[in-house]
Structures are given as C-alpha cells and as structure tokens.
Amino acid sequence: MRHLISPQDFSVEEIDELLALAGRIKADPKKYSHVCDGLKLATLFYEPSTRTRLSFETAMINLGGSIIGFSDAANSSVSKGETVADTIKIISIFADIIAIRHPKEGAALVASQNASVPVINAGDGGHQHPTQTLTDLNTIYSLKGRLGGLKVGFCGDLKFGRTVHSLINALVRYPDNEFVLISPDELRVPSYIKNEVLGNSGHKFTEVDKLEQVIGDLDILYMTRVQKERFFNEEDYIRLKDRFILDAEKMKIASPEMLVLHPLPRVNEIAVEVDSDPRAVYFKQVEFGVYARMALILMLLGLDKEV
Amino acid sequence: MLNISGLNDGIVLDHIQAGMSTELAKHLGLDKLDCQVAMIRNCKSKKMGKKDIIKIEGGLDVVNLDVLGYFDHNITINIIRDGHIVEKKSLKLPTRLVNVIKCKNPRCITTVERSLPHIFTLTDEATQTYRCLYCEEAANK
Numbered sequence: 001m002r003h004l005i006s007p008q009d010f011s012v013e014e015i016d017e018l019l020a021l022a023g024r025i026k027a028d029p030k031k032y033s034h035v036c037d038g039l040k041l042a043t044l045f046y047e048p049s050t051r052t053r054l055s056f057e058t059a060m061i062n063l064g065g066s067i068i069g070f071s072d073a074a075n076s077s078v079s080k081g082e083t084v085a086d087t088i089k090i091i092s093i094f095a096d097i098i099a100i101r102h103p104k105e106g107a108a109l110v111a112s113q114n115a116s117v118p119v120i121n122a123g124d125g126g127h128q129h130p131t132q133t134l135t136d137l138n139t140i141y142s143l144k145g146r147l148g149g150l151k152v153g154f155c156g157d158l159k160f161g162r163t164v165h166s167l168i169n170a171l172v173r174y175p176d177n178e179f180v181l182i183s184p185d186e187l188r189v190p191s192y193i194k195n196e197v198l199g200n201s202g203h204k205f206t207e208v209d210k211l212e213q214v215i216g217d218l219d220i221l222y223m224t225r226v227q228k229e230r231f232f233n234e235e236d237y238i239r240l241k242d243r244f245i246l247d248a249e250k251m252k253i254a255s256p257e258m259l260v261l262h263p264l265p266r267v268n269e270i271a272v273e274v275d276s277d278p279r280a281v282y283f284k285q286v287e288f289g290v291y292a293r294m295a296l297i298l299m300l301l302g303l304d305k306e307v
Numbered sequence: 308m309l310n311i312s313g314l315n316d317g318i319v320l321d322h323i324q325a326g327m328s329t330e331l332a333k334h335l336g337l338d339k340l341d342c343q344v345a346m347i348r349n350c351k352s353k354k355m356g357k358k359d360i361i362k363i364e365g366g367l368d369v370v371n372l373d374v375l376g377y378f379d380h381n382i383t384i385n386i387i388r389d390g391h392i393v394e395k396k397s398l399k400l401p402t403r404l405v406n407v408i409k410c411k412n413p414r415c416i417t418t419v420e421r422s423l424p425h426i427f428t429l430t431d432e433a434t435q436t437y438r439c440l441y442c443e444e445a446a447n448k
Contacts, residue, residue, distance in 0.1 A: 083420050083422070084416070084420060085420070102416070103414075104414060104415065104416040104418070104419055105412065105414050105415050105416060105441060105442035105443075105444075106415055106416040106417070106439070106440070106441020106442045106443075107416045107441075109416075109440065109441055110416055110420065110423065110441065124416075125414050125442075126414060127414075127442055127443065192445065196430070196431060196436075
C-alpha cells in the first residue's frame, strides 16, 4: 500500500514519472476522464482549506470518481472525541483513497498507519504539505522544462512556511540548484533545514534580507504569505506582514525568464499590478496542482498504467 | 573507602557519567524492581575522573538497552555469572526509541491522541539527533 505523507516518500524517479503523467493528462484530459469511474475519494478536512480540498475534489471528479468527506471537524465524529485511527479505519471501508488535512503534525502518518486504502497528506499543521510540493514541482517542470540547474529564491515567511521547507527538501534532490533565502531575521529558515537539508546536500545557499539585492539573478521566485495563524501575538504579525512585497518596480529588475510562484492565498505580498505580468504564474500553479493531484491519485490507486 | 558487596549473578553498568545514575535509574524503572540494586555515585575513575556505577542482581532482561544507549552510549555493561565477569557489552546509539522519551512539541498529534506510542528515530548519528516519527521535532536530552 502506497501513501504520500512526506514529499520524500517518492523517489526522484517516481516524481519524474508523476510529473510526466501530469503532463500527459494536461495534454489530453478527456482520455483520463473515466479512469476512476465508480471509485471514491474521501476528503477529511479537520481544519478548513477550501483551495486544497476543492483541488483534490476537482482532480477526482476529472478522473470520473466521486467524493465523500467533511470540511470541518466540528461536523464530524471528531467533535465527539473519536481518534484519527478510528476515523480512518471506518473511512477505509467507505472510500478507495483518502486525503486528510489535520491541524496536528504527524496526523497524516497516524492515518496511513491505520488505513487499508492509500492516504494522501493534504497538510498536517505546520509540518508537511506534499501535494503543494508536487504542485510547485509540476509548475516549475512544466514551465522551465527542468528541476535542476535553477537559482531559486524563497521570500517571506521561511520559518513557519511549510511549503518552503518541503520545496527545498524536494529541490535538493536535483543537481546544481542554488538557493537564495530572503526573509527578515525573525522569519529565517529553521536551523535544521539549513544544517541537515541544505548543509548536507552540498548545494550553495545564501541568506539575505532585501529582495531587490538578488531578484535580478533568480530563475524562480517563490513568494510566501506571512501567516497570521502562525503568530502568538498580533503585534509581531502586523510589524512583519508588509515587508518583502513584490511590486512592478522590483519585477523590472528581474530576468525576463524568471517565474513568480506563490502557494496562495496571497494577502499583499504580491501587488495586484504584478498579476498581469506573464512571469507571474501563481494562478497557473493552481491548474498545475489539479493535474499533479490527478496523477498522484492514479499512481496511488495503481491506475497510472491503465491509460 | 565504601564497600558494596560483589554480585554473584547480575549486571554492572559501568562508566556512567558522574551524577547521571539517578536519572538513568528513573528511566530504567529500577525503583520498580524487587531484586537488589546498588547505585554508587562519584567513584574515582582513571578514564573519567569520576563516574557512577549501578549494580543490578539478575539477568540482562531487566534493563532496556535502548534506554541506556540513548542516554549514554559510553556506558559499559558487565555481565556477572558466579561472581565473575563473563561478558562485556558496549552500547550503540539505538536507531529507534519507543516510549523512552516524550515529544514536547505542542503541535504534535501525540499531544491530543494519548494512546499513541512516542516514537523517535535517529536522524543524524554525528550530532546524535533523534526526531519524533510524527512531527519530526528534535528531542532534547
């Protein structure tokens, strides 16, 4: 039984396979529209995340499958005190594949240990969000044609931003990437990412606190939101949220081939004026996310070779 | 000089870092054993200057070697039979710890689902870093 709990659960070869499949689906979506006929995806969302849930549900519907699940723990048996293990054992009877989002770190792993069907981690607190990583990889691969030899800048909240940690973890597996970490001192990448992931990988990385300093050299700029819910006090949030805003002025310094990615939702870290710039691909990214999830569902259900 | 009678059958945990025997005894659950246990603190040691020693009557199965390896893998274990050392064991860092240490990350699933075992795995041998299997938070000794 295969699950996807952390982006590292898939080898580089498997990710390459998945991205190739996502590309084939994008090229001919109709060909895949009945592969999952009669199959059910359960979306178990213990905390709200409309975008991720709808992306999963769209992916399954596009494949011909159906959806069951809940979008809020208050409306489920969780509110009566049921454990993740028990919920998953029961849902495994109803569904063929499960996508789970939970506010506690490690909840998806617990789910996979108790499931009799494949489990996809749709985000476990501030820990992992592997399908966002697949979305990011699919966007970069589809638009740049490669996942190595790139200079990638990460900007904003690099301390709490799990999408950043996961993408760094994924990109260190490809050769000749260079990382530029752009953030205020308070929101630097955690030391374990610097020491155990970047340090051990041998990839070059630098830390800076001004976006203008480095934007001209980047192939990819990955922007992130300073998330209010990750702060313990509002003053810190208000003080930091307006820093590192990407606007048309800064885009003028950037290379004509640079791509701007963002896991969304955006608050004000990217000025709306940037949206019309062809290098801004964060809305396309959402579309690439659906194809990546479709490919993932097929791979985990063992249907990837069916079409 | 303090005299503690020799063991006929049992184990001697030697080269414990001075002052650590009480903590170790707690983690090994020695207070729950009904056999003879002797804890000797701050013995003179050529190698360490000062060291602690724990003598336990009975077989090796009374102690959890993973616990010992995690807390101090420099401890040596002498196995005593008929009053003589018949075997000396050295410890390795265990690769996996189950219910030896608890995850202190308030965001970890183990904080809300109390029946889950607390599992840590060795992720970096050089720095002796253990991380929670669920949330990957590093353990602090």
